[in-house]
Amino acid sequence: MEIQSYKSKALKILSPIQPAIKAVEIPDIFFRVDCRSKAGYQLPVYYLVYFLFADLLEFPNLGKFEKIAWSFPIDYKGKTFLVEYRKMGLGIFVQNLATDETAAEEIVRKINGAVKSARPFYDYIAAEAIKKSNLNVNNNNRKLFARFNFLLEQYKTESGLAAFSRNKYETKTEVTKFSKVANSLSLSYKHDEKANWYAISCVEAFFSWTEHLFIHLAIIAEGLADGEMITRLIEAEWKDKFRAAITDTSKTAVKFLDELLLVRQQLRNFVAHGAFGKEGNAFSFHSKTGAVPVIVNYKRQRNRFSLQGGLVFNDGETIALIGGFIMYLQTGSLKPAMFYTQESDLPTIVPYAANGFYQALCDDMETMERYCYELQQQLDDAANMDW
Incomplete structure (x- = not known):
């Protein structure tokens, strides 16, 4: 499968979203309070977002924490956000609920578009899982x-x-x-x-x-x-x-x-x-x-x-x-x-x-x-x- 073509297309749709790689770019505010944006409720199901960032785009994942399954720090127009799957569900987590909601809405629209563009990639993942019998x-x-x-x-x-x-x-x-x-x-x-x-x-x-x-x-x-x-x-x-x-x-x-x-x-x-x-x-x-x-x-x-x-x-x-x-x-x-x-x-x-x-x-x-x-x-x- 030509995965690279789907990767390029998804990155183009997500632009200017990119990985927030450095640990210093993750403000402490994310770990002290719940800064879940309202926009995050419009994200696709959690596993589609995970496969997009982890398997297709290979964004860095901060890993598991207490009540957190995975976390992708992203940079959007010079500001850090978290795309994170917590106990209460998938969300976009922001630094300031009063000022960052509009940016969160834009991020959600881009993620939805990228997920739709990568449908053949998801079909490929499912087919490979069936072949390998790695199933529940x-x-x-x-x-x-x-x-x-x-x-x-x-x-x-x-x-x-x-x-x-x-x-x-x-x-x-x-x-x-x-x-x-x-x-x-x-x-x-x-x-x-x-x-x-x-x-x-x-x-x-x-x-x-x-x-x-x-x-x-x-x-x-x-x-x-x-x-x-x-x-x-x-x-x-x-x-x-x-x-x-x-x-x-x-x-x-x-x-x-x-x-x-x-x-x-x-x-x-x-x-x-x-x-x-x-x-x-x-x-x-x-x-x-x-x-x-x-x-x-x-x-x-x-x-x-x-x-x-x-x-x-x-x-x-x-x-x-x-x-x-x-x-x-x-x-x-x-x-x-x-x-x-x-x-x-x-x-x-x-x-x-x-x-x-x-x-x-x-x-x-x-x-x-x-x-x-x-x-x-x-x-x-x-x-x-x-x-």
Whole structure:
């Protein structure tokens, strides 16, 4: 990549900004009070500014201080300013808030322009990081599982109410101009309907969660350490993610995969495609016995999750299957990996899969728990910039 051309262009946009190299040029005022300019709130995200000054332009960095991650002293028209990432965020720090705000605004405009001009450089940095597998994978498992659990509890509530009111009816009388009509209504009907709705949403939430979970398990439990392969796996089908994360070939694991694939194909995909599906589910053909679905269910047992053109399915069996699979994940050989990614809410660090560190942690639950606690402490200290 022709980095020099982007460097020259960025320097031209930043001009007359240049490094304030000498230590004597950094007035003590910066280290005694918070002189954060209002203009600094309009800067791009902190890492784009860091890569601009550190990697592209190679400006001197003062390094870490208490509550400060990095600091670039710059000279603008003969006066020193700091572009600094502190605990409370990125900012432009000035010597005099009353007189330097206008200059800070000009600096921010120039930095924004330089960042925009260097977009291909940022793409290059990201691509190189993927190639080198020098990555963390963001962990959203806890939030996705919380959504699933919420919908599951709603399903259980409505299902319980439906069972409680089974074979119970209420009579409502509809009065018209000419007559009175008494209608007997099932008390369980509305709860059955709501339970079905929640079950469908619960299934969707389950597959959303596991799409994310399997990526983390593939790295932590199975040692997937190639950034480009991880990228391809993220874009792959659910079944491929399952197989990458769960290499168990026991009858239990194989049965879970087969059964869950049926649910995904016959229920989840149907609903996700606007209750039409994607294999002719929208159509019925005319016959002497009436309308017949284009997809004819020959194998009754194999297609027991099939919607058969409607939104009614065996929600109890489906929810039980999902619950059994979750128990399998939480209590089997994947328990340490599940603790790391599901319970501890930690990012997945790809180099730890490459050097065997995760594998060692997964061999012992006590070691995994202790490490998760220590890593969480390190992340908290880093977030607070307690170096």
